[in-house]
Amino acid sequence: MKFNFKNRVRNFKFSSSDVFVPLHEAIMNSIQAIEERGNFNDSQIKIKIERDSYRIAGFTSGIFSIEITDNGIGFVSHNYESFCTSDSDYKVEIGGKGVGRINWLKAFEVAYISSVFEEDNKRYQRLFSFNIEEEIHDEKLTEVLNDTPIETKIILYNLNQEYRGATEISLKEIAGKIIEHFASYFVIGAMPKVILEDENEQIDVNELFVKEKFIETKNEIVTSNNVTFNLRHVFLNASINAKHKIYICAQNRVVCSYDLVNVDDLPTTFNINGKKAIYQCYVHGEFLDNDVNSERTYFSNVIFEEEDDNDRPHFELAINLYQVVYSQIHQFLQTYLEPMRDTRDNQINDYIENYCPQYKYLTKYAKEDLQSISYAVASNPEKLISELNKLNNKLNNKHNIQITKAIQDNDSDSAKNKLLDLTTQVVENLHSQFTNYLQKRNSTIEMLEKLINLKTTTDEIINKFFLVDEGLSSDNTNTWLIDERLAYHFENINSDKETNFYAYYNDHSNELICIDFEKFDYAKYKKSQDLLPRLEEKANGLEMNNAFVTKYLIVFNLENINLELAHKNNIHILTYHELVQIAKQKYEDLLK
Structure with missing residues (x-):
């Protein structure tokens, strides 16, 4: 050949993902040869796959060689000359890049070519081999009988072991790769008849395209x-x-x-x-x-x-x-x-309604942004919640900037109009956030009810549900189920795991809230009567500058509890079940 061929092949990029590129290049050559001959109506490309001789039952062997046969124009003089020139310009004008045969040798050891063609009203057979070391060699050109069928056969022989694993797929999958690569040819009817076979089966690739790749079509005329x-x-x-x-x-x-x-x-x-x-x-x-x-x-x-x-x-x-x-x-x-679009919009709206009510205002003030969410994201809850969170932050930032600018506006009429315009949006945003808060409250109530029914231990309910973690301020716990004020920030000033006595104090309001949880062994051994004096003693032992004190005793049941003494000492007695019922009633009241 007319250049440093070994270096050209060595520097050519190729990986196992490209393993079917040599086949595609050979098929493309066949299509162009058929087009050049002009015999499309009776054209055919036949592809024969030879598998690796190594066989395992139930396992598809990799490809050893591929034989591609077509009845196109063949290796007439100008085509052979083009083949002998790397990066040939001959086919550039019809979309060829002149490097297809280099793909062959990146994947296969050698290519054997046999071509019967017609030139000057005579038929010839051209034989030659093609590899890296010897390039084009063993070329033979002989005249044959004029009734010898015009036909070109290319054998891509001995696939590199490095790439064989990528070819351990069924014949139908190989046909699918051909269809995928030449889909436009199949659709417009420009694909010659393609037959694919191995030692076990034969596939009409054109028929497979119609049956499995082609779904629906419609024709129309425009001007x-x-x-x-x-x-x-x-x-x-x-x-x-x-x-x-x-x-x-x-x-x-x-x-x-x-x-x-x-x-x-x-x-x-x-x-x-x-x-x-x-x-x-x-x-x-x-x-x-x-x-x-x-x-x-x-x-x-x-x-x-x-x-x-x-x-x-x-x-x-x-x-x-x-x-x-x-x-x-x-x-x-x-x-x-x-x-x-309707399905996507319904998915988004249903998800917001049932799982993220805090974003409900987005359906009114960020409608276009919601409609820009892709179908794939809308049907994936994890991705959707992430997208809704981004839109929420975007809209909140926008509102904050608008409010700040309106407040700083020195033109009183302008500022008034801007703030009034923003009021509805801000209120609806707050309402959405509040709705979400109520739903989370209800979920927490349902969790407590389930834990009680599952006979969860006292320590687990107290330390893992109510207190969540040791030493946390009240706003980081679930003690709001006992007293709503504890949803705000009260410092934890006493945590006695031994007796389950806990105290929270708010220095701004000078309020002290004491909670004593009845332990299971107290209820079991009927020691509940000891709880009231103990609670009174511990609460009085906290010196909090005449703070307003509220005391709670949480018990399993009211058996052995001196209610008269509790009332006298202003101690609120609640059972775990009562906590759930009271919280449920508050939730219903808030919804109203």
Whole structure:
């Protein structure tokens, strides 16, 4: 060959994820050879997979070699000359990069080529081998009988052991990779007949595409600049990393392709008949067939660009399909997008209503932001709560900035109007936060009730439920279930785990709240009568500058409790069950 071939191959990037690229390159060569010969109607590409000789029952062996046979034009003189030149320019004009055969040798030890072709009304067979060390060698050119079938066979032999693990997949999965790579060819009917086989089965890849990849289609006619174009809307089974696309076609070939971007609420995939699908739009027509250049790489009088007034002079002499195509796409996809939008919106609203009422005001003041949440996020509670939290912070920051500016506004009328406008939003935000607070209160009450019914030990209820952790101030505990004031900050000034006596003090209001929890052994051995004097003694032992003192005794039941003495000493007696019932009633009252 005509350059340092070994270095070229050595420096060529290739990994196990590229293991099927050599096959794709060989198929692409076959398609181009068939197009060049012009025998599409009776064309065929046959692919034979030879598996590794190492066999394990129930295990799919990796690929050893691949044989690709087509009835295209073959290795006529100019094609052979192109093959002998690395990075050849011969196929650049039809989308070729001239490096496909280098992919072959990155993956396989050698390629064997046999090609019967016709030149000057005679038929020849060209044989040669291709590897890294000897490059193109053992070339033989012989004349054959004119009735010898025109056919080219390429054998990619002895796949590198490094990549064989990535090929331990079924024949159907290999067919799926071919379909994924050449999806546009299958859709527009430009794919020759492809037969894939190994020693166990044979697959008609074209039929497999129709049965399993192709989901739904619709054809329509549009007009731009008094010229008619055909649009084909297609849904295909989604594969990994597949994208929604627009293809502009001519003469049964994709000439230009674009990612679909200018569609609001476009999901990553659609759900069509229970299948994940991608959308593709194919534009074709007689005008495009006539306007494309001979290599089918660009159009002379057709463009696909988003218009801008400043660009208008550039567009004057061309037909711009952008607006008309996107208009039809929007119209077609509405049928599929509207139910998805409704489902997404319902998921978000239901989640806010049932699990995050503190964000309810977002449905009114951040409606557009909520509608920008993707379908995938809306159906994932963890991701949704994170997104709602971001929107909540964003709106709160916005309100805080607006309120600060309004307060600092020296124009009294302006400040008044701004503050009045913000009042409703702030009140609704507070109401949402309060609703969330009530729900959390109710959840806490239900937790206590369940713990009691589960016969949880006294120490567990006191230390892990009520107090949460040792030494915490009251606002970090669940003691508010006993006295609502403890939802605010009261310092813990006494924690006696031995007797379960706890005291909380607020120096601003000079209030002292004492709580004594009855231990299980007191109830069991009928020592409850000892609790009242003990509580009185401990409370009196706290010198708190004439603080207003409230005392609570929490018991399992009222048996052996001297209620008269409790009343005399202003001690509130509550059972655990009473705590639950009183808290439930407060929750109902607050809801009113």
